[in-house]
Amino acid sequence: MPASQDLLIDVHTHVVPQSFPAYVGRHLDAPWPSMAAAAQPCHSHVMVSGSVYRTVTHQCWDCQVRAADMAQKAVDLQVLSVMPELLSYWLEPEDAAVLCRFMNEVIARMAADHPDRFVGLAAVPLQDVSRAIAELDHAMHQLGLVGVEIGTNVNGVAVGDPRFLPFFEAAAQWGAAIFVHPLRPAGMDRLVGPPSLEQVLAFPGETGLAAASMITGGTFARLPGLRIAYSHGGGSLSMLLPRLQHAWQSLPPVRDALPMDPWQAARRMYYDDLVYDAATIHRLIDVFGPTQVMAGSDYPFSIMDADPAQRLASLAVPADVLRLLRGENARRWLGRPEQG
């Protein structure tokens, strides 16, 4: 990680490996991903279960291309995480462990080859908490990854469910930076319009409910040192929070169930600024605090915010707040506030 005190750190960037190993497991019709050539140069199809999940570019795996894009947009460091669908919580755990190990090695190599440009987050098979803990251990202590990307839910169960507590205990103990990204969101049956509304409209509510579950399920109160960040500005959380706070103050069943002031808990978690609007980023800063918001772009996907540095510059905040948002908050989340 480079030494400058004024880095632009983009915490929300995705990786797809250039290729996947062939499936060698024992389960019929396993939804194991593969890559297929696309007609356009530098494009590939990510195939899952025989159909194209998404067509992506070599920006997903080519470090030189990424570095050139970063130089052009004055991004100093990218935090790498796999395209969330690849987390593959629907694979059998033994298969998922193999896939996660492969992807973690890919990301570790990118970070090791370009330590001034990339740090990496692991993928873990959270459908099996013991295997997830083992893979996080390996990824952080053998491969040098700095934390983990997890989905908002694991096969429909929100991450705040107590079954995942042992995983978060391990993550807290090892100082993992956790990045929570929406995946197979709730509310799909409420959308009216084109398929891409899944990402556009269902993702934010899914993320808001996942973040709330970490508060209402008690995980964050038990592990207040957890360094956990939510994508897309926490989704709907900033609108849920005043209502949750009112309920906590006025409804005894909610008060009794929540061990910690919910708004205070939310102000100790982290959020990227991927909301595409300066006034809305200001709202995030107001709700969560200037020390908890970080730059995030969704690079290199089509919905990305193309110039995260310019987005922050457009906020017209004081220089010390701008430094927090550009990189100091991300350094703290990554557990490297002092490090060069």
Added chain:
Amino acid sequence: MPASQDLLIDVHTHVVPQSFPAYVGRHLDAPWPSMAAAAQPCHSHVMVSGSVYRTVTHQCWDCQVRAADMAQKAVDLQVLSVMPELLSYWLEPEDAAVLCRFMNEVIARMAADHPDRFVGLAAVPLQDVSRAIAELDHAMHQLGLVGVEIGTNVNGVAVGDPRFLPFFEAAAQWGAAIFVHPLRPAGMDRLVGPPSLEQVLAFPGETGLAAASMITGGTFARLPGLRIAYSHGGGSLSMLLPRLQHAWQSLPPVRDALPMDPWQAARRMYYDDLVYDAATIHRLIDVFGPTQVMAGSDYPFSIMDADPAQRLASLAVPADVLRLLRGENARRWLGRPEQG
């Protein structure tokens, strides 16, 4: 409706009839509501399918009690709508039509007996669009109700689905004020905590998706004169909108599917201010405009914002904006901007 130009109009207040007629339909085990005495004075249990849905007080039906509460909190006019669960979209349409007619007569009587205190919204059997149109016709033109309360979804289908377009066409033609309230929300399987989190955390996302569906499904673009309002400040909509706007500007499939600038559409719809926090109401004003936000309390339920006038006074907005929020916007939504 009283004549003063500085009324406090509470657009979000609920009614439960003191009693229901016995079920005389032909369907076995119909989930027809009834009232049962509760141990506490002035309390009754709302029973559905043999269990207590909610225990409510005589504030739900007693106009004198309501008027006294209003006087105490300086609320001038309440817009009455039934407790949303009573919309009963899961009843057979012929049964639902009978129940809605009964409830509309109850609300019409409250409004007719106290025209200086109450105006009423109808309930309609939206599981059968033709019957819903017929009941809205009767409720507005025979009973004198000023509009209609609808759920965010009808048995899982969001209100922006094209199947409901004929209903909204009728509502637009007749100048109905439409109030959209969450009901049987999406995302229940993502909650971790006490049952009341349904209202606290799942309602806002449900409302946001319903409001978005009116934009992405094209209903509002076809009926831009529709006077439609959303409860709970539109729920998550204010956080969905910047992302939807970005997608509309940058993703061709979204652009092609949406006939109208989504943020402009949202700024022509109405929202109550039931978000329990002054800064969050300011956010609603910023996102939707000072002409689109109205006082709403959820009276008389336990989660209500007890003093909606004081809530607005706490905003420290200019006097002309305060007048809009207190009542002028609600008058326009109700279709009575000039009327005394």
